[in-house]
Amino acid sequence: MKDRKLDSGPFKINACPLRRVNQIYLIATATKLDINAFSVPKNIDDKYFRRIKAKRPKKEEGDIFEQKQEKYVPSAQRKKDQAVVDGMVMSVIRKREDKKMLFGYLGTPFGLRNKMYPHRLKF
Incomplete structure (x- = not known):
């Protein structure tokens, strides 16, 4: 998965399904989760996220x-x-100790308004 990151909501919190996202569309935050002890299932790769092409009728x-x-x-x-x-x-x-705050943070919808620049935001 070159230049792509695996994004998961989690679905129970913000209804964001498991998907592949290009890095240029992500905003880095100071909040870190240590998931080094876990591994993603082997069947999740580039082929997993390919779209199924609909058959075009004649x-x-x-x-x-x-x-x-x-x-x-x-x-x-x-x-x-x-x-x-x-x-x-x-x-x-x-x-985590701040799990209540983190559940609220992940469940909040995010959007930018006028004169809000993502590179200047601090999360």
């Missing part, structure tokens, strides 16, 4: 307006992997 198969787009539904494997990674992160958070 011109004879019907009108484009009659076709229905299939809604994405996570597989049972993705749900299992999400639970495993969330369990690891939640166990590390629960061991």
Whole structure:
């Protein structure tokens, strides 16, 4: 995963699923979690995050307006992997002294307003 970081909400706190994010879209904070004792499941790699391409119908198969787009539904494997990674992160958070503040911090939506520059913010 070149120049990519694995992002997990945890899903129970802020509904952010397990996903791969480019580093340029991340904002570093002073809050650190020591997750060195844990390892990510082996099946989570670049292929895991590839999108499944929808099969394009041929011109004879019907009108484009009659076709229905299939809604994405996570597989049972993705749900299992999400639970495993969330369990690891939640166990590390629960061991901290400031866990109540950290749960609130992770659950708060983040956004920038006018004249708010991410490189000047201190978290």
